[in-house]
Amino acid sequence: xxxxxxxxxxxxxxxxxxxxxxxxxxxxxxxxxxxxxxxxxxxxxxxxxxxxxxxxxxxxxxxxxxxxxxxxxxxxxxxxxxxxxxxxxxxxxxxxxxxxxxxxxxxxxxxxxxxxxxxxxxxxxxxxxxxxxxxxxxxxxxxxxxxxxxxxxxxxxxxxxxxxxxxxxxxxxxxxxxxxxxxxxxxxxxxxxxxxxxxxxxxxxxxxxxxxxxxxxxxxxxxxxxxxxxxxxxxxxxxxxxxxxxxxxxxxxxxxxxxxxxxxxxxxxxxxxxxxxxxxxxxxxxxxxxxxxxxxxxxxxxxxxxxxxxxxxxxxxxxxxxxxxxxxxxxxxxxxxxxxxxxxxxxxxxxxxxxxxxxxxxxxxxxxxxxxxxxxxxxxxxxxxxxxxxxxxxxxxxxxxxxxxxxxxxxxxxxxxxxxxxxxxxxxxxxxxxxxxxxxxxxxxxxxxxxxxxxxxxxxxxxxxxxxxxxxxxxxxxxxxxxxxxxxxxxxxxxxxxxxxxxxxxxxxxxxxxxxxxxxxxxxxxxxxxxxxxxxxxxxxxxxxxxxxxxxxxxxxxxxxxxxxxxxxxxxxxxxxxxxxxxxxxxxxxxxxxxxxxxxxxxx
Amino acid sequence: xxxxxxxxxxxxxxxxxxxxxxxxxxxxxxxxxxxxxxxxxxxxxxxxxxxxxxxxxxxxxxxxxxxxxxxxxxxxxxxxxxxxxxxxxxxxxxxxxxxxxxxxxxxxxxxxxxxxxxxxxxxxxxxxxxxxxxxxxxxxxxxxxxxxxxxxxxxxxxxxxxxxxxxxxxxxxxxxxxxxxxxxxxxxxxxxxxxxxxxxxxxxxxxxxxxxxxxxxxxxxxxxxxxxxxxxxxxxxxxxxxxxxxxxxxxxxxxxxx
Numbered sequence: 032x033x034x035x036x037x038x039x040x041x042x043x044x045x046x047x048x049x050x051x052x053x054x055x056x057x058x059x060x061x062x063x064x065x066x067x068x069x070x071x072x073x074x075x076x077x078x079x080x081x082x083x084x085x086x087x088x089x090x091x092x093x094x095x096x097x098x099x100x101x102x103x104x105x106x107x108x109x110x111x112x113x114x115x116x117x118x119x120x121x122x123x124x125x126x127x128x129x130x131x132x133x134x135x136x137x138x139x140x141x142x143x144x145x146x147x148x149x150x151x152x153x154x155x156x157x158x159x160x161x162x163x164x165x166x167x168x169x170x171x172x173x174x175x176x177x178x179x180x181x182x183x184x185x186x187x188x189x190x191x192x193x194x195x196x197x198x199x200x201x202x203x204x205x206x207x208x209x210x211x212x213x214x215x216x217x218x219x220x221x222x223x224x225x226x227x228x229x230x231x232x233x234x235x236x237x238x239x240x241x242x243x244x245x246x247x248x249x250x251x252x253x254x255x256x257x258x259x260x261x262x263x264x265x266x267x268x269x270x271x272x273x274x275x276x277x278x279x280x281x282x283x284x285x286x287x288x289x290x291x292x293x294x295x296x297x298x299x300x301x302x303x304x305x306x307x308x309x310x311x312x313x314x315x316x317x318x319x320x321x322x323x324x325x326x327x328x329x330x331x332x333x334x335x336x337x338x339x340x341x342x343x344x345x346x347x348x349x350x351x352x353x354x355x356x357x358x359x360x361x362x363x364x365x366x367x368x369x370x371x372x373x374x375x376x377x378x379x380x381x382x383x384x385x386x387x388x389x390x391x392x393x394x395x396x397x398x399x400x401x402x403x404x405x406x407x408x409x410x411x412x413x414x415x416x417x418x419x420x421x422x423x424x425x426x427x428x429x430x431x432x433x434x435x436x437x438x439x440x441x442x443x444x445x446x447x448x449x450x451x452x453x454x455x456x457x458x459x460x461x462x463x464x465x466x467x468x469x470x471x472x473x474x475x476x477x478x479x480x481x482x483x484x485x486x487x488x489x490x491x492x493x494x495x496x497x498x499x500x501x502x503x504x505x506x507x508x509x510x511x512x513x514x515x516x517x518x519x520x521x522x523x524x525x526x527x528x529x530x531x532x533x534x535x536x537x538x539x540x541x542x543x544x545x546x547x548x549x550x551x552x553x554x555x556x557x558x559x560x561x562x563x564x565x566x567x568x569x570x571x572x573x574x575x576x577x578x579x580x581x582x583x584x585x586x587x588x589x590x591x592x593x594x595x596x597x598x599x600x601x602x603x604x605x606x607x608x609x610x611x612x613x614x615x616x617x618x619x620x621x622x623x624x625x626x627x628x629x630x631x632x633x634x635x
Numbered sequence: 636x637x638x639x640x641x642x643x644x645x646x647x648x649x650x651x652x653x654x655x656x657x658x659x660x661x662x663x664x665x666x667x668x669x670x671x672x673x674x675x676x677x678x679x680x681x682x683x684x685x686x687x688x689x690x691x692x693x694x695x696x697x698x699x700x701x702x703x704x705x706x707x708x709x710x711x712x713x714x715x716x717x718x719x720x721x722x723x724x725x726x727x728x729x730x731x732x733x734x735x736x737x738x739x740x741x742x743x744x745x746x747x748x749x750x751x752x753x754x755x756x757x758x759x760x761x762x763x764x765x766x767x768x769x770x771x772x773x774x775x776x777x778x779x780x781x782x783x784x785x786x787x788x789x790x791x792x793x794x795x796x797x798x799x800x801x802x803x804x805x806x807x808x809x810x811x812x813x814x815x816x817x818x819x820x821x822x823x824x825x826x827x828x829x830x831x832x833x834x835x836x837x838x839x840x841x842x843x844x845x846x847x848x849x850x851x852x853x854x855x856x857x858x859x860x861x862x863x864x865x866x867x868x869x870x871x872x873x874x875x876x877x878x879x880x881x882x883x884x885x886x887x888x889x890x891x892x893x
Contacts, residue, residue, distance in 0.1 A: 071684075071686055071694065072684070072694065072737070072741075073741065074692075074778055075686045075687075075692045075693070075694050076686075077686075077687070079686075079687065079691055079692045079777075080687050080689065080691050080692070130755070130759065133759075133760060134752055134755060134760075135750060136749075136750035136752075136811075136814065136817075138762075138767045138770045138771050138774055138814070139767075140764065140767070141762055141763060141764040141767060144761070145761030145762050145763055146759060146761060147759075148764075163771060163774070164771075166691070166775065168691075169691065169774075169775075169777065170774060173774065173776075177744075177747075177749070177750070178749070180744055180745055181749035183745075188741075212730050212731075212734075212736070241686045241687050241688065241692070242685065242686065243686060274663065275662055275663025275664065276661065276662065276663065276664075277661065277663060277664040277665060277668040278663075278665075278688075278689070281688070281689045282689075382690075382691065385690070386689060386690065389690070389708055389710075390663075390665070390689075390690075390708070390710070391663070498675075498679065499679070500674065500675035500676075500679065501675075504675070542679060542680070543679060543680060544679065544680025545680070545731075547647070547682075547730070547731050548682040548730050548731040548732070548734050549679075549680040549682065550674055550679065550680065550681065550682060550683070551674065551679025551680050552679075552680070
């Protein structure tokens with residue numbers, strides 16, 4: 032038997048971004064023995080990079096806002112593929128979660144009468160995003176982190192989790208991983224596990240995501256028998272930096288457009304007016320004059336097309352660039368310099384100012400930014416019960432980006448931070464209730480522990496083989512070129528063939544050096560999850576023969592009402608990790624009650 | 636592009652040395668890009684901590700040509716020609732290569748008494764923008780710990796780590812002290828346990844802060860003034876005897892000349 036330390040808790044939360052922290056606070060607050068396990072240091076998770084704000088219908092700027100309108104915006108933005116119950120809970124509970132953050136020390140920007148200020152964002156009818164300049168994610172994670180520390184929650188930092196563990200009855204009962212600083216193995220047993228591992232973007236070449244976003248939770252849930260839904264729904268954020276190459280993909284907040292910035296092509300034309308889909312025509316301005324009136328008073332004009340949902344804007348930018356109307360480095364121009372005073376830009380968008388000035392040598396108060404779409408977020412994820420976050424295998428709860436359903440086929444900006452808070456709390460509650468009711472000590476299967484450890488250490492045993500960095504780069508090339516923003520059936524089949532080859536290469540990676548803080552080895556252990564998730568995205572994209580939200584098929588350019596009625600569900604019934612066979616098929620989406628459906632039809 | 640040469644410290648607690656790597660340079664790249672290319676090609680096990688690569692998470696702190704900086708925000712073309720040395724932060728124990736053990740900071744964080752607001756009024760808390768801006772400056776902190784690294788009170792005197800919290804936590808204390816809603820009083824704690832008095836205002840922390848937080852001027856000096864007021868001001872002493880009232884907001888405090 033391999034050597035490892037063991038720890039026992041009631042609830043283990045894997046991932047310490049916004050959702051994981053909020054879940055941990057909930058479980059600990061309910062008196063459960065709770066621990067957080069995270070791949071990086073506490074406070075460094077990808078949530079820290081969120082910029083624009085947290086969406087909540089508090090009505091501080093437009094009193095006529097309500098949870099019903101937030102619900103409607105979210106469902107329409109998601110092209111109606113959303114889990115209606117999640118969208119409802121999210122819209123109803125987000126204001127309480129924001130106010131709770133304030134009571135825990137968050138310092139949001141204020142209105143003139145001293146309340147929390149809210150800003151405009153794409154797809155939201157009213158100014159709805161509580162924010163702190165353009166560093167809202169930092170405020171959110173720091174507030175939750177400080178709350179968690181004050182509650183004395185145990186934190187296992189820089190621990191990479193390899194696999195979930197089940198007991199003899201198939202109930203999720205623990206997890207196995209290793210300490211990155213030492214390379215030593217560690218096993219956790221727990222009555223309930225909350226997965227809050229975030230996204231998958233690191234499998235694409237141009238992404239706003241950090242190295243951590245390797246889809247560990249998506250893959251581990253699938254391997255443990257849970258269902259994934261709608262994995263083809265990947266969001267390409269319209270505005271990522273394009274130059275210098277080394278920073279390509281870094282996020283440029285939608286707040287630039289919310290605060291008055293507009294998109295232009297190389298001819299200077301505000302091209303978004305040419306890309307207004309029928310679904311949004313009635314509520315979108317049809318002239319620059321009307322759009323410009325709207326910023327000061329939403330009753331004086333309709334919304335600018337620059338603030339359409341992200342999928343619409345990303346496709347438009349992509350089309351402009353392909354048509355040869357792009358900027359010098361292959362993007363389009365995002366111009367706030369000519370539209371707002373320098374002092375306003377620096378105050379509202381301090382980190383954008385800083386990021387462009389220091390990395391690109393561009394002063395955004397005098398020059399336009401060059402931007403292009405960047406892989407940003409996955410709407411698909413683990414299928415959950417809306418109220419509790421329970422996955423389809425017992426003992427497992429899921430919250431945040433790794434959960435599917437909330438955002439349908441496309442997420443609105445600002446709805447991610449609110450998602451983390453609302454469903455982080457709910458998964459914490461669900462896991463706590465489950466753990467309290469579970470009888471007997473959880474007993475993870477020792478065979479699963481041994482297998483996971485053996486597999487993880489194999490790259491050290493080989494004398495020659497593949498370089499994990501080269502396998503990762505090849506995977507990123509494949510996903511970028513064949514499973515990107517615009518997809519075709521033929522290219523998706525090619526991608527599946529290449530993924531087979533990559534899986535084979537990944538099984539032969541070799542690493543050198545010690546186990547202590549060895550990034551090459553760490554990457555080798557991330558590859559199985561990256562490959563599994565990339566396959567799920569590709570399979571979903573192949574089978575969803577329509578275009579909806581973040582998923583665009585050149586060969587099926589319209590939305591198909593029949594596909595609008597189904598989730599594409601993937602599962603791996605025979606287990607087997609990255610080598611296992613994935614089954615995919617359509618299943619009906621949950622039926623919305625009539626009173627909620629009527630909110631969607633209501634004209635505004 | 637011309638070649639770039641990095642001399643990277645490699646080793647662990649047992650010792651180490653600089654290893655030299657020469658690569659073809661790329662337009663607009665930062666130090667962290669070069670480190671990543673070294674990892675991907677010739678040294679897969681070269682240890683370095685990083686996350687966001689956009690100056691927002693504060694993970695990739697290092698000493699570049701002897702100056703504490705973020706690797707992701709240091710463009711190669713801003714550095715003098717010739718080899719660039721990259722070493723780990725020196726104030727903390729080494730784990731491996733460029734990764735240091737920063738757990739000192741997480742231990743210090745546990746000692747900060749939490750934010751404690753009064754009960755929430757029915758229509759919510761109200762705060763003026765001007766009053767939240769003081770705290771917002773300090774909450775820009777990305778916890779890169781470069782200020783902790785450069786502070787000679789702990790850099791040159793290991794034994795001070797037991798009773799000196801360091802600049803990162805002085806701004807945390809200041810942020811809470813200046814929070815319009817907070818009701819805790821941490822001034823005595825800052826003086827006694829956190830060692831505020833040991834800071835002699837050399838401003839090294841302010842100079843290295845990648846978020847350009849005016850640590851010394853806006854946090855440490857005002858905190859020193861508040862602590863002195865609390866300890867030696869007879870009116871404040873009487874106030875403490877009578878019972879603690881709600882703290883003045885910064886704007887009220889400013890109007891008071893404090």
